[in-house]
Amino acid sequence: MISSQDVAILMDRYNHIENVNDLVGKWMLDNRTIKGITILYGFDDAGNEMPIQSGVGAYDGEKFFVRSIFSKSQIYLLNEKIFSDMTNQQRFPINSELLLDTQIGKYALSYFNDRKKFITGPLGQSFEQLIDFIFKSDITFNFAFYNFENYANYLIGKNKEITNQLFALHKLANMDREHFLKTREVKLPFDGNTLKSKVFDHLESFENKVTVEAFDKKEQLQTHIAAIVLKSVLLKKSSLSKEDKVLKLVEFMDETLSVIMMRELYICGEWLLGENISLFDPVNGGQNLHEMPKNINGIAWDLLLLRFTEEFSTIIKHGVPTIAYYASFDRRIIEVGELFKSKGAIFPGKIWSNKFYMIPDVDIPSWVNRTIGESKNNEVFNHEAMNRRAKNKPSYTRVATIRKQLEYEVIKAFSTK
Numbered sequence: 001m002i003s004s005q006d007v008a009i010l011m012d013r014y015n016h017i018e019n020v021n022d023l024v025g026k027w028m029l030d031n032r033t034i035k036g037i038t039i040l041y042g043f044d045d046a047g048n049e050m051p052i053q054s055g056v057g058a059y060d061g062e063k064f065f066v067r068s069i070f071s072k073s074q075i076y077l078l079n080e081k082i083f084s085d086m087t088n089q090q091r092f093p094i095n096s097e098l099l100l101d102t103q104i105g106k107y108a109l110s111y112f113n114d115r116k117k118f119i120t121g122p123l124g125q126s127f128e129q130l131i132d133f134i135f136k137s138d139i140t141f142n143f144a145f146y147n148f149e150n151y152a153n154y155l156i157g158k159n160k161e162i163t164n165q166l167f168a169l170h171k172l173a174n175m176d177r178e179h180f181l182k183t184r185e186v187k188l189p190f191d192g193n194t195l196k197s198k199v200f201d202h203l204e205s206f207e208n209k210v211t212v213e214a215f216d217k218k219e220q221l222q223t224h225i226a227a228i229v230l231k232s233v234l235l236k237k238s239s240l241s242k243e244d245k246v247l248k249l250v251e252f253m254d255e256t257l258s259v260i261m262m263r264e265l266y267i268c269g270e271w272l273l274g275e276n277i278s279l280f281d282p283v284n285g286g287q288n289l290h291e292m293p294k295n296i297n298g299i300a301w302d303l304l305l306l307r308f309t310e311e312f313s314t315i316i317k318h319g320v321p322t323i324a325y326y327a328s329f330d331r332r333i334i335e336v337g338e339l340f341k342s343k344g345a346i347f348p349g350k351i352w353s354n355k356f357y358m359i360p361d362v363d364i365p366s367w368v369n370r371t372i373g374e375s376k377n378n379e380v381f382n383h384e385a386m387n388r389r390a391k392n393k394p395s396y397t398r399v400a401t402i403r404k405q406l407e408y409e410v411i412k413a414f415s416t417k
Contacts (some may be wrong), residue, residue, distance in 0.1 A: 006034065007204050009177050011276055014359050017041065017344075020049040020076075027078045036349035038079040040321060041359075042072025052078050055323055058139055063126030064333045066098070066133065066327045069310045071361050075323065095322040096316075097142040098134055099308055102149050104327065105165035109220030112168045112186070113287050130327055135177040141169070142324065143306045147206070149301065151215045154206045164357040166199045168230065172200075220396045221307065223403055224257060225264055226300035230406035232268040233296060237413050246271040247372045254380050254404065258389040262364060264303055265341045269371060270339060293407045302333050306340075313345075313356060321347065321356075355379050 010030055025040050041269050042057045043050075049247035054074035059066040068075070092282075105126045110118045118124035146169070150162050156232050174195075176187040188195060205211050231252050235245040245336060246269045253260050271277045279302060305326050328334055344359040348385035368376045379385065 003097050007348055008033070009345065010037070011357060012350070014039065014041070014344055014346065015098040016388055019043075020046055021069065021074070023078065025084075028352065033078070033384045036080065036350055037221060038077065038321070038347035038349075040070075040075055040077055040323075040347075041344035042070045042075045044073050046074055050314065052076065052082060055096065056139075056325075059133065061126065061129050061133060064121055064130045064133075064231070064327060064329050065331070066130070066324050066325050067309075067334060067337055068325050069306070069313055069337075069342050069358070069391050070345075071338065071343055077321065090166050094102060094318050095317055095320055096137065097312060097326065098146065098320060098325045098327060099142050099305065099312065100146040100169060101305065101326070102146065102165070103168055103329070105146060105150075107167035108172050112171055113183070120309070126329060131172070132181065134327075135181055135230050140323065141173040143169070143202070144312065145305060145326075148215055150310075151219075154203070159203070163199060163203065165380070166202050167195065168218070169370075170195060173208070173224060179315050184307050208287075216306060216396075218304075220399065222300055222304050223396070223399050224261065225307075226297055226304050227257060227399060227406055228253065228261065228264045229296050229303070230269060230403065231409055232272060233280075233292075234406065234412050234413060236272055243371060244275045247376060250254070250372055250376065250380060251369075254385070254389065257399065258392045258394060260380070260389070263306065265366065266364065267336055269367075273371070276340075277339070278332040289411050292410055292414065296407075296410070302336065309357075310358075316347065326373050 013026055013030070014023075017026065020043070021041065027037070027039050034340045046054065055076040056066070057068050057070040057072045059073070075094075107123070111124065111127055111131075115124075115128075119128055124182050150158075150165075150389045154162055171186055171188065173189055175188070176189065178184060179187040221314065226248070232249060235248055238245065240248065249265065249268060249272065250260075253265060267277065267279075271280055279299055282293060282298065309324045309326050313322060315322040326333070326337075339362075341361040343361050345357065349355070365377075365381075369379065372380075
């Protein structure tokens, strides 16, 4: 049985790889130790070193950005099959999926309603460039984040808006890509009645029991993230030292929420330490008190999108990993995504199937140790503390109450002259 310590050792071994030869060499050695290990790893420019084609890790268009959870522009996969065929040029064996969101839904609706008018502006031109990139890169569409983002809207009766967006998104997902790239015309493999059926089947899924249960779990996650951001906003305004602000955030996550969410801790922690992070611009200064909870909720949604992207990069279909992407026309979400970057990942064989362990660019243990001190680090980040948090997890109702209390405290703090 592979232990978590084995995986930690592997992650440490791959943490300092800077060239393809080291990647292949270490993979050969470790594949003997842990049979069937698969490595995904990124390089900004591997040149002709790697005899197989890369997947896309990060891409900047003229006005849009496409990102996976990897920091590098090219991602390479090494497993037994690939290694045995490395003398021949290979197509990158990976499933690539773009997580759709409401922003893309709105733009797709504008695009299909009146393409000529929409592309006269820079946003419409950028959206068409994004479609071109997705089609040429053989990236498919994933509705999971869009569904969750719009679940609450569906429940409060915004069906018309969602329905119109779904018509546009299903056109985008099903149209003939080669025909579109040549002619800019939408050609579907079915008639309008079939398209209508697809959209209404999609809407019915919002009431499916399994879907609702999945949405409930994600809602709890979003509420946790929102509570962490709210606490960070309160601490930012306090008179504590920068390091003590991060310490208080760690204690809040450890003792009140009973969960340590490293991405959110690091991003919010860097902001508390004085890093200029544009994601937090809507709450800097607190000029509009009535918009503050809404703006913080928006920040939590952006952070949740990053978590969705990571989660959907843990899926192995027919032995082939999936890389999920998010796209944005806003530099802020890209900047915050790049704060917590990963250079690669490890799949430790069949015995741990569908497990995906990140190789971060950031040295998180050193950052925590440096920021909150070795004593607190050892107290919070150990197996006993993990077990304690697992036993003491508050109910979702309790976390939702904590979030509401924090929203009140934030408005109160910013309304005090």
